[in-house]
Amino acid sequence: MTARKGKIFKSPDPVFDTREGITQAIATLDGFHQLCGDRLDFVLTHHTTLHQWVLFNGRVLLDRDGRFGWAEKSNFVSGDVFSHEEFSSFYQMLSEAGRQGVKDTYVYGTRVPHDGMTCPICNKEWTTDNFLDSVSKCTHESFDLAGAIGMTLAEWESHNSDSHTQAILHLFRTDDKMSKMCPEDTVIDEGHSGILYLYSFSHPDCCQLWKSVNDQKKFSLAFKSAGFLHTIFSEIPNEHMRTNTSPMWFNVRTELGNIIIGSHELYTVEIRCDLIDMTKVAEDHVTCGENFIEATGIEMVQKILTTMHGKLMEKI
Secondary structure, eight states: OOOOOOOBOOSSOOGGGSHHHHHHHTTSHHHHHHHHHHHHHHHHHHTOBOOOEEETTTTEEEOTTSOEEEOSOOSOOOOSOEEHHHHHHHHHHHHHTTOOOOTTOOBOOOOOOOTTOBOTTTOOBOOTTTGGGOEEEEEEEEEOOGGGTTSBHHHHHHHTOOSSOEEEEEEEETTSSSOOBOOTTOBOOTTEEEEEEEEEEEOHHHHHHHHHHHHHHHHHHHHHHHTOOOEEEEEEOOSSOOSTTOOOEEEEEETTEEEEEEEOSTTEEEEEOSSSOGGGTSOTTSEEETTEEEEESHHHHHHHHHHHHHHHHHTO
16 A cells, blocks of 8 residues: 655654664664554554665665665665665765665565574574575465454464464454455454465575475475386576576486476476477477476476386387
8 A cells, every 4th residue: 555645744753764763673673673564554644754764784765655675785885774865875976986786676565574583494593684685485374263362463473473484364354345454453353354474584595495405305206106216316507597596406317317307486397308309298288399398286297207207118
């Protein structure tokens, strides 16, 4: 929801719109959460705008509409809090020196870990010094609220979060013609329904490791189920996605020859083999070429590998 544009609130500036108040708030992750929540609530309540501030070495922008955005990288090094005007002048100096800045590269909609949360892979704790490098993962599901009746939304979320997972419950009234999200002080009753979102935060390298290990486990089982007796997996660069969180691809050595396999995006897996015509393996509804097939889901991967195993056996 975007706030209506208006004059900047100045009577007086609320503490979350001052350099001193912001500096104090961002000493902790929970303070940063509270700061962002207070700014957004104020803008939506007063239909006004706030000052813009740049934090954390230029990587976080608190904008006039009460939102925050962050940049993946910044060449600006200073832990101070700057007004947007002050930072713009520093950015101009960077540009004149031929160094790339972060102006106009802020993205919105990201989530931030809380104090006490850790990376689920290496168990290192998130702090205000490293949280900007976290990679968030989210799962969601419908949730039975029977055991939550009588608790406030905020109490339930706190009770069901831990060091690895942040539980966010989107609470709705089921008796409204138009579903409306409820505030955190809402007491949960029989008239509510909810969707549970579970967030975890990991380092990019840890995220890549986790994805790669899980991919190898799934692919190894698929090869075995398809009839291959011996497999040796060797990591190779991901040839579709080149980010620092992309899972590795694998060159798989089998008793019938080498096969390359790796994840694309979402649930798509690419299988490559130069030993047979892959168009003879593919079904009509899949993307393929003479030496590759794109499969959706591990079940299809196993089916294709089974057909490939048969074709390769025919060549012996």
